[in-house]
Amino acid sequence: MERYKILEELGDGTCGSVFKAFNIETFEIVAVKKMKRKFYFWEECMNLREVKALCKLNHPNIVKLKEVVRENNELFFIFEYMEHNLYQIMKEQQRPFSEGEIRSFMSQMLQGLVHMHGNGYFHRDLKPENLLVTKDFLKIADFGLAREVLSMPPYTEYVSTRWYRAPEVLLQSSYYTPAIDMWAVGAILAELFTLSPIFPGESEIDQLYKICCVLGAPDWTSFPEATNISRLINISYSEISLTNLSDIMPNASSEAVDLISQLCSWDPLRRPTAEQALQHPFFNVDVHVPHPLLCDSLELRLNNMGTKPNLELNLWDFGTEPDDCFLGLTLAVKPSASNLEMVHTVSQSMEEDILFCPRLNDHPEQSVFWSLLTPDQNGIHTPAGSSLSLSFNSIQHAPIGVPQSAGFAITSLQSNLLERQWLAVPTPFQQAHFTLD
Numbered sequence: 001m002e003r004y005k006i007l008e009e010l011g012d013g014t015c016g017s018v019f020k021a022f023n024i025e026t027f028e029i030v031a032v033k034k035m036k037r038k039f040y041f042w043e044e045c046m047n048l049r050e051v052k053a054l055c056k057l058n059h060p061n062i063v064k065l066k067e068v069v070r071e072n073n074e075l076f077f078i079f080e081y082m083e084h085n086l087y088q089i090m091k092e093q094q095r096p097f098s099e100g101e102i103r104s105f106m107s108q109m110l111q112g113l114v115h116m117h118g119n120g121y122f123h124r125d126l127k128p129e130n131l132l133v134t135k136d137f138l139k140i141a142d143f144g145l146a147r148e149v150l151s152m153p154p155y156t157e158y159v160s161t162r163w164y165r166a167p168e169v170l171l172q173s174s175y176y177t178p179a180i181d182m183w184a185v186g187a188i189l190a191e192l193f194t195l196s197p198i199f200p201g202e203s204e205i206d207q208l209y210k211i212c213c214v215l216g217a218p219d220w221t222s223f224p225e226a227t228n229i230s231r232l233i234n235i236s237y238s239e240i241s242l243t244n245l246s247d248i249m250p251n252a253s254s255e256a257v258d259l260i261s262q263l264c265s266w267d268p269l270r271r272p273t274a275e276q277a278l279q280h281p282f283f284n285v286d287v288h289v290p291h292p293l294l295c296d297s298l299e300l301r302l303n304n305m306g307t308k309p310n311l312e313l314n315l316w317d318f319g320t321e322p323d324d325c326f327l328g329l330t331l332a333v334k335p336s337a338s339n340l341e342m343v344h345t346v347s348q349s350m351e352e353d354i355l356f357c358p359r360l361n362d363h364p365e366q367s368v369f370w371s372l373l374t375p376d377q378n379g380i381h382t383p384a385g386s387s388l389s390l391s392f393n394s395i396q397h398a399p400i401g402v403p404q405s406a407g408f409a410i411t412s413l414q415s416n417l418l419e420r421q422w423l424a425v426p427t428p429f430q431q432a433h434f435t436l437d
């Protein structure tokens, strides 16, 4: 990490702290996310949801992971740097966004989601702070909670920010889908009009109550899997005074209100997919050009900004599997050893492991797979302070459609790495070398 000069702290999240940094070799500004827990094995790093998801997802509206570095048992993600997040922009915004500006943000977020959901992932923690913005470009970030769509429910260890949490999650449904992301999209779209969260619940019960105040009584058939439906039953609906979405957002067009009410449907099955949302009349405007997003000179300051939501953690959020955000691990990848040839060489100690992540556009036709064996599958242990280095053979394959459960799919490599046999081999090191047949 000596080549990175830390400039300032950008954020302190649940899993890591994020810093703005300067690469003294390339003169590039980057964002460095330092994970809070220690990582003693390469396998742990490679199985992180964030790494798995981001290595697979390569899209202009998804933040780019440039490198993963493990040094002295600490793990660093090097991301492309983005200037703001949408929460900061809304907080500092001194006038309502125009519908054109909102359309631009939303269409970018939805395009990122089309790519993510189409590649078999859902985000599970969409919120304004996880939407990064530079000039008029928006990118989805923070894949610490990303899940493979085809991974097995129940997803009981789910943790997300309450204000953007879908009803089926609040009701502890044991089964949920990418539709939870679409609920969050609806809540964020509304917030772009109001500059204030539309469901600012102070507890989970209050969250459901605030949703009822806007949507009315739920369709009870929407939550067959819910284990905590009593939270809804206990609400006295006769005492609720309903507020129309259009009253909350007088500056929104009828198309925008209609899209929000579809996205924020009680029933996950009624919510449009990201692809369908992009076809909504709200986007049927023949302009999609960059808009100035920040107007420093304007005097009017809206005073209805909510405070920052706390991340609410409940016991039920955590399952017995050690694969939640705090452990930073997922057990979803269990590669088969059958088609692997393994060469194992041992050397002294090492200080730094580097994994380079791909740039799709450089080599769209090129793909590289590598697989990892867990220590107990193959008897390899990489002690603390040493590391695992991975080699690969590049192979051709069809575009990725569904999650590859048996290893990473990286859709290209930086061109200067394509000639190399090793991804990164600092010396001296302890090394286990896997090649695909």
Ligand SMILES: Nc1ncnc2c1ncn2[C@@H]1O[C@H](COP(=O)(O)OP(=O)(O)OP(=O)(O)O)[C@@H](O)[C@H]1O
Residues within 6 Å of the ligand: 010, 011, 012, 013, 014, 015, 016, 017, 018, 031, 033, 063, 079, 080, 081, 082, 083, 084, 085, 129, 130, 132, 141, 142, 143, 144, 311
């Ligand atoms: N690539 C980036 N460029 C600039 N700022 C970033 C970048 N990535 C993250 N940040 C800032 O750091 C904050 C925390 O990042 P991130 O959400 O990835 O961390 P986390 O530990 O997973 O947080 P959370 O508790 O929200 O899950 C973000 O809200 C954002 O403001």
